[in-house]
Amino acid sequence: MExxxxxxxAQQKLRITRPRxxxxxxxxxxxxxxxxxxxxxxxxTADRTSVxxxxxxxxxxxxxKSVQFGWRQRYELADPFKIHHHHLSCTQCGRLIDLQSPExxxxxxxxxxxxxxxxxxxxxxxxxxxQDCR
Amino acid sequence: MExxxxxxxAQQKLRITRPRxxxxxxxxxxxxxxxxxxxxxxxxTADRTSVxxxxxxxxxxxxxKSVQFGWRQRYELADPFKIHHHHLSCTQCGRLIDLQSPExxxxxxxxxxxxxxxxxxxxxxxxxxxQDCR
DNA sequence: CATCTTATTGCAACAAATTTGCAATAAGAA
DNA sequence: TTCTTATTGCAAATTTGTTGCAATAAGATG
Ligand SMILES: [Mn+2]
Ligand SMILES: [Mn+2]
Ligand SMILES: [Zn+2]
Ligand SMILES: [Zn+2]
Numbered sequence: 001m002e003x004x005x006x007x008x009x010a011q012q013k014l015r016i017t018r019p020r021x022x023x024x025x026x027x028x029x030x031x032x033x034x035x036x037x038x039x040x041x042x043x044x045t046a047d048r049t050s051v052x053x054x055x056x057x058x059x060x061x062x063x064x065k066s067v068q069f070g071w072r073q074r075y076e077l078a079d080p081f082k083i084h085h086h087h088l089s090c091t092q093c094g095r096l097i098d099l100q101s102p103e104x105x106x107x108x109x110x111x112x113x114x115x116x117x118x119x120x121x122x123x124x125x126x127x128x129x130x131q132d133c134r
Numbered sequence: 135m136e137x138x139x140x141x142x143x144a145q146q147k148l149r150i151t152r153p154r155x156x157x158x159x160x161x162x163x164x165x166x167x168x169x170x171x172x173x174x175x176x177x178x179t180a181d182r183t184s185v186x187x188x189x190x191x192x193x194x195x196x197x198x199k200s201v202q203f204g205w206r207q208r209y210e211l212a213d214p215f216k217i218h219h220h221h222l223s224c225t226q227c228g229r230l231i232d233l234q235s236p237e238x239x240x241x242x243x244x245x246x247x248x249x250x251x252x253x254x255x256x257x258x259x260x261x262x263x264x265q266d267c268r
Numbered sequence: 269c270a271t272c273t274t275a276t277t278g279c280a281a282c283a284a285a286t287t288t289g290c291a292a293t294a295a296g297a298a
Numbered sequence: 299t300t301c302t303t304a305t306t307g308c309a310a311a312t313t314t315g316t317t318g319c320a321a322t323a324a325g326a327t328g
Contacts, residue, residue: 015295015304047307068202068257088251097249103241108260115231116265117222123202123259126242131250149275149324181278186315
């Protein structure tokens with residue numbers, strides 16, 4: 001995956017720097033999606049400003065995607081860097097269950113082509129109460 | 135719908151006030167989801183603080199739901215006040231296409247029960263390029 | 269309609285989150 | 299190693315969201 005990063009950056013004038021590496025690693029090592037400030041505290045070298053700038057860059061390059069986490073926004077690695085999946089999220093205890101569903105992926109394509117849309121990304125999330133909290 | 139609001143508020147000590155009415159109307163008249171600050175600027179009387187407080191209240195009462203819009207968070211009326219739907223959103227021109235899909239609704243229930251989840255809410259969004267921008 | 273209770277508001281003051289300008293730094297090409 | 303310039307860190311400015319509290323006004327009551 002480190003190699004993939006290089007490939008993406010190599011093409012046009014983008015540089016693989018220390019902050020970018022660190023932020024990527026933080027995201028990579030995390031199970032759950034992280035907020036900007038969580039990423040910031042997990043970074044020992046990268047500056048707060050760099051976190052924001054890097055997140056925006058990563059998002060533009062589709063390296064990460066933002067997911068709605070409760071009332072706020074969090075980030076996690078996107079498709080090429082993590083197996084594509086969606087979330088069931090418990091609004092009570094915060095528990096996150098990863099979900100893979102061919103049906104959804106299929107539906108995305110069907111719906112998109114029906115609307116003459118070129119898909120670059122999609123989100124699907126179920127919120128509710130988990131087994132333990134119901 | 136104004137009547138529905140009353141019904142909800144009447145039950146327990148909640149009052150229908152000017153700011154609340156205004157914010158509800160702003161949301162109601164908007165095609166696309168709005169951010170807190172957009173709502174704020176659309177309100178002539180309601181104060182910024184009231185916007186936040188009302189948004190939280192409305193959310194607690196399931197009058198609105200928050201949707202992921204591009205990079206940030208926005209709000210729109212929820213099911214009883216607007217027909218349940220999802221979005222195809224063009225990352226180029228910002229165009230939003232409403233989508234209703236029985237398949238998705240069905241899938242939500244199937245997946246949830248498979249995971250012993252009680253669904254309270256769900257989101258589905260397709261991002262990409264619209265007909266005009268592709 | 270006048271009165272009374274108290275939920276709700278606006279405002280000012282805070283606190284947190286995000287953005288911006290710019291000189292110093294360091295990728296990475298040559 | 300040298301050179302170009304993308305990127306960083308830092309400080310300052312904005313923007314966004316929160317909190318305490320006295321003033322206001324729903325709406326219940328008579
Ligand atoms: Mn996940
Ligand atoms: Mn819509
Ligand atoms: Zn739970
Ligand atoms: Zn478009």
